[in-house]
Amino acid sequence: MTGVSLDNVVKKFGPIAVIHGIDLRIEDGEFCVFVGPSGCGKSTLLRMVAGLEKTTAGKIHIGARDVTDIDPAERGVAMVFQTYALYPHMTVAENMGFGLRMNGHPKDVIRSKVAEASRILKLDNYLDRKPKALSGGQRQRVAIGRAIVRGPEVFLFDEPLSNLDAELRVDMRIEIARLHKEIGATMIYVTHDQVEAMTLADKIVVLRAGRIEQVGTPMQLYADPDNRFVAGFIGSPSMNFLDGVVDGGKVRIPALGGGPVDTGVALPPDGHKVVVGLRPQHLAVAPGPSDIVLDIRERLGGVSYDYLDTPQGERLIVETRDDAVIDEGTPVVVTFDATQALFFDVDTERRLR
Structure with a gap:
């Protein structure tokens, strides 16, 4: 060889x-x-x-x-x-x-x-x-x-x-x-x-x-x-990328609401923007009062992919593996596993570690 x-x-x-x-x-x-x-x-x-x-x-x-x-x-x-x-x-x-x-x-x-x-x-x-x-x-x-x-x-x-x-x-x-x-x-x-x-x-x-x-x-x-x-x-479907803002040494994600999340990485000063990466399997959806709407559900049998539109114009893909049916056009609340989130510099696109 x-x-x-x-x-x-x-x-x-x-x-x-x-x-x-x-x-x-x-x-x-x-x-x-x-x-x-x-x-x-x-x-x-x-x-x-x-x-x-x-x-x-x-x-x-x-x-x-x-x-x-x-x-x-x-x-x-x-x-x-x-x-x-x-x-x-x-x-x-x-x-x-x-x-x-x-x-x-x-x-x-x-x-x-x-x-x-x-x-x-x-x-x-x-x-x-x-x-x-x-x-x-x-x-x-x-x-x-x-x-x-x-x-x-x-x-x-x-x-x-x-x-x-x-x-x-x-x-x-x-x-x-x-x-x-x-x-x-x-x-x-x-x-x-x-x-x-x-x-x-x-x-x-x-x-x-x-x-x-x-x-x-x-x-x-x-x-x-x-x-x-x-x-x-790398990864299919591809990773979701959302705008984030450094707030009190944490990151707030406007599209998903809620309070700032711990990152465990070195961040720029408060007020600076970062990019937050979340893979589809690290997000979950449920019907509820929200500005985020389920646009399309792609059913593949054992797994489905929900395509969501946020008020900020960002597109989210969420992987689901349950039988719950959410009608297209329904407002949904999105939750996520913050420990799985990745963070990137806005300008260089390098990973923040």
């Missing part, structure tokens, strides 16, 4: 910098996910590791080798793209073994490697089929199999599930997680879907505008975000 390191990596397209001096260590056998909104630089960063984009500055190491200026074919990586890119006239077995055949590997070696990849991916019954006879999930497994037979040091996935429907995405997430567990290879995976990041990753790298916002395990980022961006990006 082989780790990957990036040292002050920069990427510019002409005068425009899109990756700004990134330092990152990915350990041997680690499943690392790059996540962030569209345009944050995650795919560009992955393509730089692959050698498909030239590094403007900085160094990239795969294991002990400096691969910054090495041809993609010599880097020991295999990449799985969003599009399957299968040859329609070839069978599954021929598609998976094509790269080895082009490199002059013996037929018995190709058969052995294809058989092992098909076993891992449960494709044994499809080896003689052509891509048009496969489902989207099966085609993506063939594309992954084509990467496996190469025996790479590092697997790179560029939003491989984006073209699949919701049910297939769940199935393929499980397949990829199982694949990583079985072969133990270093994997770098790009997605804009934070649910994929949370369910697959050993380590998540949250990117914004070509910079790393935070690196950590899924639960570290969820429970202990460094800033408002990470807090809002």
